[in-house]
Amino acid sequence: MTPAPFTYYRPTSVADAISLLTEHGDEAKLIAGGHSLLPIMKLRFAAPEVLIDLGGIDDLDHIRVEGDEIAIGALARHVDLELSDLLRAEAPLLAHTAGVVGDCQIRHRGTFGGSVAHGDPSADLPASLMALRGTIVVEGPGGRRSIAVDDFYTGFLETALEPDELVVELRVPRVGDAPWGYQKFRRRGIDWAIVGVAYQSEPGAGGIGLVNMGPTTLRASASEAALRSGASHDEVAALAAEGTSPVGDGAGSSEYRRHLARVLLSRALAGRSTT
Numbered sequence: 001m002t003p004a005p006f007t008y009y010r011p012t013s014v015a016d017a018i019s020l021l022t023e024h025g026d027e028a029k030l031i032a033g034g035h036s037l038l039p040i041m042k043l044r045f046a047a048p049e050v051l052i053d054l055g056g057i058d059d060l061d062h063i064r065v066e067g068d069e070i071a072i073g074a075l076a077r078h079v080d081l082e083l084s085d086l087l088r089a090e091a092p093l094l095a096h097t098a099g100v101v102g103d104c105q106i107r108h109r110g111t112f113g114g115s116v117a118h119g120d121p122s123a124d125l126p127a128s129l130m131a132l133r134g135t136i137v138v139e140g141p142g143g144r145r146s147i148a149v150d151d152f153y154t155g156f157l158e159t160a161l162e163p164d165e166l167v168v169e170l171r172v173p174r175v176g177d178a179p180w181g182y183q184k185f186r187r188r189g190i191d192w193a194i195v196g197v198a199y200q201s202e203p204g205a206g207g208i209g210l211v212n213m214g215p216t217t218l219r220a221s222a223s224e225a226a227l228r229s230g231a232s233h234d235e236v237a238a239l240a241a242e243g244t245s246p247v248g249d250g251a252g253s254s255e256y257r258r259h260l261a262r263v264l265l266s267r268a269l270a271g272r273s274t275t
């Protein structure tokens with residue numbers, strides 16, 4: 001299938017992108033890497049009349065230290081995160097996670113901002129952003145605001161973004177060599193996760209994010225609380241699926257996904273990571 005016809009704009013600044021969003025309202029859709037949006041446009045699940053291509057904005061792909069955080073531009077591609085020496089040293093969970101997204105082509109086109117903004121609970125990077133207790137910086141006509149990742153996802157493919165706002169930056173704390181683990185269970189190396197678990201240890205950051213265990217990226221709150229209270233890793237892992245609502249589908253039943261979450265968290269806590 002081919003997408004329905006649309007008018008195409010390629011602004012060269014964030015301000016121009018916001019003006020176009022404001023002008024066209026619900027008829028408009030932002031496009032970054034296009035690797036989530038274009039497939040659904042081809043299936044005609046989405047048919048925006050206006051596409052606003054962020055690819056012409058050239059100052060939104062940075063990865064740099066700002067105080068005790070790392071600031072990552074929304075247009076940084078998965079491969080930029082994967083190969084960043086800075087991220088590998090300061091937030092290795094994120095660099096590793098970017099390296100297990102899809103295949104090489106996906107990682108060269110898909111952007112961090114697009115992955116976070118799309119709101120797909122099957123996506124890998126939002127779970128690691130959650131484990132790191134990151135923030136999402138968005139900009140609209142009223143200026144910039146920061147949204148904690150816990151407040152960003154409001155439902156399946158739904159976020160706290162206003163229609164005239166875009167994601168401009170993602171921020172994570174510098175955690176250095178604090179222990180972490182990322183486990184992604186999939187049938188083939190290039191597949192989406194059936195379930196995934198991201199773990200980043202304390203101090204400072206510290207958290208556990210779950211992939212595909214409900215309608216949004218989820219925090220494993222019961223496991224985090226157990227970890228803080230000094231429970232053993234076995235006890236922490238046993239709580240991984242508490243409060244989740246995974247769907248059952250051709251890849252596995254909801255009970256199978258709960259089982260996977262427990263096993264994968266156990267492995268992630270041991271510092272093991274999907275290659």
Ligand SMILES: Cc1cc2nc3c(=O)[nH]c(=O)nc-3n(C[C@H](O)[C@H](O)[C@H](O)COP(=O)(O)OP(=O)(O)OC[C@H]3O[C@@H](n4cnc5c(N)ncnc54)[C@H](O)[C@@H]3O)c2cc1C
Pocket residue numbers: 029030031032033034035036037038039054074100101102103106109110111112113114115116117118122123124125161165166167168190191192193
């Ligand atoms: C075959 C295939 C396999 C894949 N496998 C995986 C996988 O294993 N794991 C995984 O996590 N992902 C996977 N993906 C998704 C891929 O990582 C996408 O690139 C990513 O999720 C979306 O990023 P994008 O830049 O392509 O966004 P786009 O497709 O351009 O946009 C996605 C959505 O986000 C919005 N958007 C984009 N940028 C912004 C912004 N800056 N501010 C506000 N809204 C914005 C768009 O309007 C759109 O609604 C796969 C995709 C494909 C096609």
